[in-house]
Amino acid sequence: MNKPIPAISVNNVVKHYASNPPVVALNNVSIEIQDNEFFTLLGPSGCGKTTLLRLIAGFEQPTDGAILLYGDHLEGLDPNDRPVNTVFQSYSLFPHMTIAQNIGFGLKMKGESSVHIASVVKEMLSLVKMETFGDRMPNQLSGGQQQRIALVRALAPKPKVLLLDEPLSALDLKLRQAMRLELKRLQKETGITFVFVTHDQEEAMSMSDRVAVMSQGELQQLDTPKMIYERPRNRFVANFIGDVNLVDAKVSSENDDSYICAHNSIKFSVNKTSLHKIGDQVTLAIRPEKFSLVTSGDGDLQGTVTGSTYMGTDTYLTVKIDDLTELEIRCQNEYLDQQLPCVGELVGMSISNGAATLLED
Amino acid sequence: MEIKLPSNPIARRWLGLSPALITIFIFMVMPIALLGYYSFKPADTYGGVEAGFSLDAWIQLFFDRDLDDTLIFDPVYLQIIWRSVVLAAIGTTISFLVGFPVAWYIVQQPAERRNILLLLVTIPFWTNLLIRAYSWILILGKDGMIEQPLLALGLIDESLEMMYGNMAIGLGLVYSYIPLMILPIYASLEKIDFNLIEAAHDLYADRWAVIQRIVMPLCLPGIIAGCILVFVLSLGDFISPSILGGGKKMMLSNLIQFQFSSARNWPFGGALTMLLLMLVALGSYFYIKASRKSVYLEK
Numbered sequence: 001m002n003k004p005i006p007a008i009s010v011n012n013v014v015k016h017y018a019s020n021p022p023v024v025a026l027n028n029v030s031i032e033i034q035d036n037e038f039f040t041l042l043g044p045s046g047c048g049k050t051t052l053l054r055l056i057a058g059f060e061q062p063t064d065g066a067i068l069l070y071g072d073h074l075e076g077l078d079p080n081d082r083p084v085n086t087v088f089q090s091y092s093l094f095p096h097m098t099i100a101q102n103i104g105f106g107l108k109m110k111g112e113s114s115v116h117i118a119s120v121v122k123e124m125l126s127l128v129k130m131e132t133f134g135d136r137m138p139n140q141l142s143g144g145q146q147q148r149i150a151l152v153r154a155l156a157p158k159p160k161v162l163l164l165d166e167p168l169s170a171l172d173l174k175l176r177q178a179m180r181l182e183l184k185r186l187q188k189e190t191g192i193t194f195v196f197v198t199h200d201q202e203e204a205m206s207m208s209d210r211v212a213v214m215s216q217g218e219l220q221q222l223d224t225p226k227m228i229y230e231r232p233r234n235r236f237v238a239n240f241i242g243d244v245n246l247v248d249a250k251v252s253s254e255n256d257d258s259y260i261c262a263h264n265s266i267k268f269s270v271n272k273t274s275l276h277k278i279g280d281q282v283t284l285a286i287r288p289e290k291f292s293l294v295t296s297g298d299g300d301l302q303g304t305v306t307g308s309t310y311m312g313t314d315t316y317l318t319v320k321i322d323d324l325t326e327l328e329i330r331c332q333n334e335y336l337d338q339q340l341p342c343v344g345e346l347v348g349m350s351i352s353n354g355a356a357t358l359l360e361d
Numbered sequence: 362m363e364i365k366l367p368s369n370p371i372a373r374r375w376l377g378l379s380p381a382l383i384t385i386f387i388f389m390v391m392p393i394a395l396l397g398y399y400s401f402k403p404a405d406t407y408g409g410v411e412a413g414f415s416l417d418a419w420i421q422l423f424f425d426r427d428l429d430d431t432l433i434f435d436p437v438y439l440q441i442i443w444r445s446v447v448l449a450a451i452g453t454t455i456s457f458l459v460g461f462p463v464a465w466y467i468v469q470q471p472a473e474r475r476n477i478l479l480l481l482v483t484i485p486f487w488t489n490l491l492i493r494a495y496s497w498i499l500i501l502g503k504d505g506m507i508e509q510p511l512l513a514l515g516l517i518d519e520s521l522e523m524m525y526g527n528m529a530i531g532l533g534l535v536y537s538y539i540p541l542m543i544l545p546i547y548a549s550l551e552k553i554d555f556n557l558i559e560a561a562h563d564l565y566a567d568r569w570a571v572i573q574r575i576v577m578p579l580c581l582p583g584i585i586a587g588c589i590l591v592f593v594l595s596l597g598d599f600i601s602p603s604i605l606g607g608g609k610k611m612m613l614s615n616l617i618q619f620q621f622s623s624a625r626n627w628p629f630g631g632a633l634t635m636l637l638l639m640l641v642a643l644g645s646y647f648y649i650k651a652s653r654k655s656v657y658l659e660k
Contacts, residue, residue: 094560
């Protein structure tokens with residue numbers, strides 16, 4: 001069976017900025033983005049995610065490496081020669097044009113007929129349920145409305161890939177949540193590959209088919225949202241996405257596909273996600289909600305509650321299991337009269353199977 | 362001493378504006394009104410005006426008085442006025458065609474270099490315009506900096522006669538006023554959100570389309586300001602036609618100056634001045650009105 005051609009192949013891309021001091025924005029990054037995928041580049045500011053997006057759009061040229069769009073080299077092509085459109089963080093609607101002219105701009109530049117443009121503009125406006133807004137000027141629209149128009153303006157020329165540069169960051173929380181659903185819907189309806197850049201892990205988790213986590217110009221992990229959360233590859237990914245307990249342990253024995261790692265007397269079974277010898281010092285990542293409280297003396301590990309914070313849906317407890325190790329655990333507040341252990345109480349905890357992940361560093 | 366301000370807010374506003382209003386009144390309204398007044402007076406042979414009322418000056422704009430006192434239509438002054446308008450318009454057009462790319466180039470430079478380039482644009486202002494006009498004679502004139510090497514190399518046999526003509530005047534106008542085109546255009550280009558330019562590129566606009574459809578419309582206020590400044594100053598320019606044009610090709614301002622000096626016809630000078638003023642005001646009015654339509658809607 002033929003392997004499908006990826007929508008975008010980023011092959012060993014390096015990007016240096018000759019500023020003073022010189023900056024390495026991307027250091028040998030390789031990513032394949034599949035056709036019809038909602039793909040997210042996630043990372044803190046300065047991690048290189050926006051640089052990568054600008055390289056794909058053609059605003060900047062890579063120092064080294066190549067970017068392919070459905071198998072075709074993009075090298076040397078100006079942004080206007082790439083069948084790729086961008087939704088900008090600041091919307092960047094043309095202030096001197098009506099909404100309809102804004103949406104039709106890309107098609108007009110491609111030399112489409114005005115009849116065709118008018119019908120696409122109408123289609124696009126109805127796609128975001130703003131049929132009556134065609135004759136307005138951008139400054140007459142709210143932020144959320146401008147965002148929708150920026151989105152359909154980029155979709156109107158039917159690009160092969162749509163690039164989105166933190167498009168939701170300027171919106172307030174409620175609007176942002178509504179737009180997430182809308183973006184996801186638009187991606188499914190249009191069948192266009194979306195490459196979404198964000199620093200917001202929630203956004204990345206809730207919309208993406210796959211997520212590439214980046215830091216300091218390097219790809220840290222590329223996987224589905226679920227695997228990124230459940231099986232973080234290294235400390236950076238584990239810390240950046242959600243909360244995590246990092247536990248030092250020593251490899252004590254191994255099976256075909258798993259290691260048994262020991263932290264003092266506590267034993268964890270972990271998948272062999274990286275290779276180690278028996279006796280190696282390793283770090284395990286365990287998410288706070290993987291623990292469940294049991295009576296003191298029972299369960300996999302014992303400890304003393306040292307802190308308790310009520311957060312609405314959950315209560316966060318800190319539990320000291322030895323002099324050097326404190327764990328954060330999360331208990332769901334299921335009913336009003338739920339009795340959780342108080343500070344100073346001894347508790348037992350059990351860990352669900354496969355909850356611990358072996359980190360590479 | 363306690364200063365009592367009027368309690369009426371309108372009176373207070375007029376009081377606040379009064380220094381500006383008084384200045385404008387004394388230095389602008391009064392001299393212009395005086396010239397207008399003079400234009401309706403009979404001329405005194407030794408300069409100044411005599412008592413009484415006369416439309417002679419205004420009639421002289423269009424007609425010549427024959428020996429038997431019949432009026433014959435005489436376009437000689439209208440021709441001078443027309444030439445002034447055409448030269449000013451050509452000078453403005455060339456200033457725009459040269460000035461816009463310069464402003465566009467400067468805007469795209471890093472911030473430190475921009476300031477240096479802007480300084481270079483304004484440097485000619487530091488020297489007297491008269492001196493600069495004379496130095497053009499050294500460049501363009503017979504055996505000047507351009508002709509000398511060409512003659513020596515045998516590329517030309519005789520003088521190119523670049524001085525003392527419409528070309529030299531036009532060059533002088535462009536040279537004198539192009540900074541006034543570049544600076545306002547630069548100021549409005551600088552305000553353009555460069556994301557818009559990237560967005561247009563991204564939506565398949567090539568460089569020319571970006572300039573035509575995004576940059577030009579957005580910096581239209583600067584273009585209008587620059588064109589009005591250059592046109593108005595060119596139309597009233599005195600130095601370029603008298604020095605580079607050698608006084609042979611008269612422009613409106615030379616004609617006006619001539620009326621107040623050698624010709625000693627103050628009323629006619631006043632009438633010409635009023636006409637120039639009206640031309641400028643009318644031209645600016647229509648230009649602004651026409652371009653308003655294309656500037657984006659106000660809120």
